Amino acid sequence: MGLSITNVLKLFLFLFTLSGSAVQILSDGVGINYGQIANNLPSPARVSVMLRSLNISRVKLYDTDPNVLYAFSNTDVDFIVGLGNEYLENMTDPIKAQSWIQQRLQPHLPQTRITSILVGNEVFKSNDAKLYSNLLPAMQSVYRALVGLGLEKQVTVTTAHSLDILANSYPPSAGTFREDLAVYIQPLLDFHAQIKSPFLVNAYPYFAYKDSPNEVSLDYVLFQPNQGTTDPNTNLKYDNMISETGWPSKGDADEAGATPENAELYNGNLLKKIVQRQGTPGKPSVPVDIYVFALFNENLKPGPASERNYGLFYPNGNPVYNIGLQGHLPEIAISPSSSSSSFKINILPLFSLLICAVAYLLICA
Numbered sequence: 298m299g300l301s302i303t304n305v306l307k308l309f310l311f312l313f314t315l316s317g318s319a320v321q322i323l324s325d326g327v328g329i330n331y332g333q334i335a336n337n338l339p340s341p342a343r344v345s346v347m348l349r350s351l352n353i354s355r356v357k358l359y360d361t362d363p364n365v366l367y368a369f370s371n372t373d374v375d376f377i378v379g380l381g382n383e384y385l386e387n388m389t390d391p392i393k394a395q396s397w398i399q400q401r402l403q404p405h406l407p408q409t410r411i412t413s414i415l416v417g418n419e420v421f422k423s424n425d426a427k428l429y430s431n432l433l434p435a436m437q438s439v440y441r442a443l444v445g446l447g448l449e450k451q452v453t454v455t456t457a458h459s460l461d462i463l464a465n466s467y468p469p470s471a472g473t474f475r476e477d478l479a480v481y482i483q484p485l486l487d488f489h490a491q492i493k494s495p496f497l498v499n500a501y502p503y504f505a506y507k508d509s510p511n512e513v514s515l516d517y518v519l520f521q522p523n524q525g526t527t528d529p530n531t532n533l534k535y536d537n538m539i540s541e542t543g544w545p546s547k548g549d550a551d552e553a554g555a556t557p558e559n560a561e562l563y564n565g566n567l568l569k570k571i572v573q574r575q576g577t578p579g580k581p582s583v584p585v586d587i588y589v590f591a592l593f594n595e596n597l598k599p600g601p602a603s604e605r606n607y608g609l610f611y612p613n614g615n616p617v618y619n620i621g622l623q624g625h626l627p628e629i630a631i632s633p634s635s636s637s638s639s640f641k642i643n644i645l646p647l648f649s650l651l652i653c654a655v656a657y658l659l660i661c662a
C-alpha cells in the first residue's frame with residue numbers, strides 16, 4: 298500500500314507559530330542541493346565563493362564532480378556526495394567499491410570535507426527488484442572499503458528514500474513502513490544503527506498540493522501558521538521534519554501552486570525553521586538537517602516546467618525571489634586556496650531523524 302495524499306498532508310500538519318517578524322534570516326546551518334543539470338551555470342569556483350558568502354556550510358552533490366570537489370577544497374563546507382543507482386550493482390563487488398573510493402573520493406580527501414556518501418537515491422521508488430536487493434550489499438561494501446582505507450571515521454554511508462517507503466505516517470507514533478519493504482528496510486536500519494549513520498528522506502509537499510489543489514490547504518503545506526496536530530498516543534505535538542525538499546517558482550499551466558510567491562513562503566519559512574535549529578518533538582535538542590532543493594534553476598532538466606524552476610537562484614546569481622539570501626557571485630573564479638579565509642567551523646550532529654514517523658519507528662524499534 299502506498300502513501301495516501303491524506304497521510305502526506307497529515308505528515309505536514311504541524312503546530313508552528315512563527316516567532317513574529319523578528320526572526321533574523323541567517324543561512325548558517327542551511328544545506329543546499331547543488332544540482333547541475335544545466336548548460337548555463339557559473340563555474341564551481343565561482344559557486345564556491347557564492348555559497349561561502351551565503352554562509353551555506355553543507356552541500357549535497359548528486360555525483361562526485363571533481364571540479365566541484367576541487368573548488369571547495371580548504372573550505373569548511375561539508376559535502377554529501379552521490380553514487381547513482383546505476384552503480385549499485387557494481388558496488389556490491391568489494392574490489393569495485395574500493396576502486397571507486399580510491400578514484401573518486403581519495404584525491405579530494407581531506408582537503409575537501411566529504412562527510413557522507415549517498416549510495417543510491419530513492420531506490421524503493423523504482424520497480425526494480427534487483428535494485429532493492431543490491432542496495433544494502435552496495436552500502437555494506439562501500440562501508441567496508443572505507444574501513445579498509447581508514448576513512449570510515451571521516452566519511453559515513455547512507456542512502457536517501459522517498460516518502461513512498463511509508464505505509465502510514467499519522468499519527469507519528471503509528472508510523473509504519475510499507476510491509477512489502479520490511480524485508481529490505483529492517484536490515485537497512487540495523488546497518489544504520491551499527492555504523493551510526495543518518496537516515497535520509499526526500500519530501501516534497503508541493504506534489505501533494507499539485508495533485509489535489511482543491512483538497513489541500515495551501516497554508517498547511519507552505520508552513521504558514523495553522524492549528525497543527527497532537528499525537529493522541531504520545532501527546533507530543535508534531536512539527537515538520539524533512540530532508541531534501543523545495544518548491545518550484547514556476548510551472549506549466551496545469552501545475553497548481555508553482556509560483557514565486559508560494560516558493561518564497563515555503564523556502565522562507567523552511568529557512569527560519571532551519572536557523573532556529575528545531576529538532577523533533579520527541580528529541581527537541583537534536584536539530585534536523587535539511588537540504589533545500591535547489592541552488593540554481595536547471596534548464597536541462599526533463600519533465601514539466603516546474604522541474605526546471607526549483608532554484609533559489611538564477612544562474613547569474615540573482616535570487617529568484619527574496620527570502621533574505623543575498624550571495625555574492627564573483628565575475629571571475631578565485632582559486633580555492635586563496636579564498637578560504639573566515640569561515641567558522643560548523644559542526645552539526647550527524648544523527649538527524651528526518652521524519653517524525655520514521656524517527657519514532659527508529660527509537661522504538
Ligand SMILES: *[C@@H]1O[C@H](CO)[C@@H](O)[C@H](O)[C@H]1NC(C)=O
Nearest residue numbers: 322323324325350351352623
Ligand atoms: C555570515 O556569517 C558571518 C559571520 O558569522 C556574519 O557576519 C554574516 O552576517 C553572515 N552572512 C549571512 C548572509 O548570513
Ligand SMILES: *[C@@H]1O[C@H](CO)[C@@H](O)[C@H](O)[C@H]1NC(C)=O
Nearest residue numbers: 382383384385386387388393
Ligand atoms: C560496472 O562494471 C563493469 C565492469 O567493470 C563496467 O564495464 C561498467 O561500466 C560498470 N558500470 C558502471 C555504471 O560504472
